[in-house]
Amino acid sequence: MEPVQLLDPDGRLTQDENWPLELTPELCRDLYRRMRLARRFDEQAYVLQRQGELGLWLQSLGQEAAQVGSISAVRPDDHVFPSYREHAAALCRGITPAELLVQWRGSRNSGWDPATYRFHIYTLVLAAQLPHATGYAMGVQRDGTDEIVLAYFGDGAASEGEANETFNWAATTEVPLLLFCQNNQWAISTPAHTQTRTSLHQRAQGFGLEAHLVDGNDILAVHAVTAAVAERVRSGGGPAMIEAQTYRMAGHSTSDDPDRYRDASELDSWKTRDPIHRLERLLEERGWMNDGFRADLEAECEVFANRTSQECKQLPLQDVSTLFNTVLAEPTPLLTEEHRRYAELVASFAE
């Protein structure tokens, strides 16, 4: 099955009458601006990690269309459950750079109040957010409101029991849940095609979910499909799943070297499908992006990058002992031993 595509890699509009989209210059400029800001933020966070200001960073480079296109197609009061790479989506909800970076600097265990942004904290345990999202959606169902729940997960996470239990649980309870899989082709060094014999959206269909495959680097397709599917979920049509085919253009994290397991030619071929360039070509071809808009956006990106650096450096550095002391109310012997060994290790660097 071919993924839904409304904008080809050369920025040419393609037709798909099943997924109508009211295309306006304002919508395209807004989506483009959000993707550019997200990418600039991500680049800056990477630099901050390399400067030693962050312990770790997981880049969202290349996945901006999947994230911005989907979150901009649901309502601001729809609760979102991310995994850990959804920075572009988080920024769309107004989460600040400091809130996004605090966890990766090790200053606090997590960064923001989920109730304020209707955006749950990051979940590092793969797929653990999916049963949480389903449970939350059961609550929404019982409250009888017209909210929906949007939950992100990756192709690797789809191999977890929790993901498959969620498919089944959501389908049988008919909760208002929209599952959004960013299939970025890799789970660290494991290619997606080695983890499943059927495509992920077909697996979801097997569980009884409405499921669609979309070109995740085509922001117009992601936006149109998510908007239509979200409205079906909202109007009682039952849960659904969207698989967005995209690509993780960076390493898994700043501790990973993707050159050790994937060909440069693969990255090169995905660079020609860069989600930002694609929309840029459309904006240029239609004359929807003048010099003023371009210059203002460049300046806004630089201001945002500077703000990101400043907010990051102002975050207090935490004594790691606090992390050991705040995990469990009653520490286990193992935790106490790990804490002792950690203190010993730190002391060995005293000089």
Ligand SMILES: Cc1ncc(C[n+]2csc(CCOP(=O)(O)OP(=O)(O)O)c2C)c(N)n1
């Ligand atoms: C339950 C669990 N098992 C293993 C890991 C280690 N791990 C962290 S990220 C990752 C790969 C995840 O790949 P995917 O779901 O495709 O998301 P991506 O990182 O590509 O965005 C693995 C195996 C983990 N965090 N949680």
